[in-house]
Amino acid sequence: DAGITQSPRHKVTETGTPVTLRCHQTENHRYMYWYRQDPGHGLRLIHYSYGVKDTDKGEVSDGYSVSRSKTEDFLLTLESATSSQTSVYFCAISEREGPDTQYFGPGTRLTVL
Amino acid sequence: AQSVTQLDSQVPVFEEAPVELRCNYSSSVSVYLFWYVQYPNQGLQLLLKYLSGSTLVESINGFEAEFNKSQTSFHLRKPSVHISDTAEYFCAVRNTGFQKLVFGTGTRLLVSP
Numbered sequence: 001d002a003g004i005t006q007s008p009r010h011k012v013t014e015t016g017t018p019v020t021l022r023c024h025q026t027e028n029h030r031y032m033y034w035y036r037q038d039p040g041h042g043l044r045l046i047h048y049s050y051g052v053k054d055t056d057k058g059e060v061s062d063g064y065s066v067s068r069s070k071t072e073d074f075l076l077t078l079e080s081a082t083s084s085q086t087s088v089y090f091c092a093i094s095e096r097e098g099p100d101t102q103y104f105g106p107g108t109r110l111t112v113l
Numbered sequence: 114a115q116s117v118t119q120l121d122s123q124v125p126v127f128e129e130a131p132v133e134l135r136c137n138y139s140s141s142v143s144v145y146l147f148w149y150v151q152y153p154n155q156g157l158q159l160l161l162k163y164l165s166g167s168t169l170v171e172s173i174n175g176f177e178a179e180f181n182k183s184q185t186s187f188h189l190r191k192p193s194v195h196i197s198d199t200a201e202y203f204c205a206v207r208n209t210g211f212q213k214l215v216f217g218t219g220t221r222l223l224v225s226p
Contacts, residue, residue, distance in 0.1 A: 004156075033214075035216075040122075040218055041218060042117075042119075042203060042216040042217050042218040042219050043157075043203065043205075043216040044216070045213055045214070048213070058213065090156055090157065092157075101147075101159050101162065102159075102214055103159070104149075104156035104157040104158070105156055106155065106156045107155075107156050
């Protein structure tokens with residue numbers, strides 16, 4: 001299995017509070033991704049990174065920001081959490097451009113009350 | 114924009130019966146195609162992928178999928194399912210030249226004795 005960890009694995013928070021989720025990889029892969037998984041929607045891309053300090057938006061980026069100061073860490077921040085951001089969040093990594101496989105972390109279940 | 118359709122949200126089947134999980138995508142441009150499997154409370158694992166070459170691809174656990182360009186489909190099949198195949202299956206598509214992976218909404222395969 002690809003070396004990907006996510007922390008925390010579960011979090012319950014209140015509306016309006018800031019939340020940061022962490023993805024850590026030990027594979028030295030260049031690309032990292034954040035997805036959210038919701039029933040009836042599958043997985044949707046929030047943000048991705050193609051290198052240290054290089055990030056871009058996905059299809060559902062509103063309300064989220066990301067940072068990547070080191071190859072191994074990709075942080076997802078909800079500046080002011082809302083109930084609509086209750087979801088399961090997955091981090092993924094891939095090594096290079098082209099037809100490369102994305103490998104997924106175990107996920108973080110976030111509940112915003 | 115690319116989109117992926119998995120028409121069946123749930124497929125119940127008896128053990129040792131054959132199964133087909135359907136996947137259609139919208140764009141006819143050159144694509145890479147993937148099937149991922151998600152077991153309960155886990156992240157996604159790559160099941161198989163089509164990049165180029167032979168249109169029939171196989172996984173190590175007996176699943177196969179066939180790329181049909183004219184019908185823009187990538188259906189997943191298994192001739193005889195096991196209880197352990199119970200999981201959610203996601204089809205995903207990526208246009209060549211782009212990093213973003215687009216997922217379908219998933220099909221839950223329920224195998225009963």
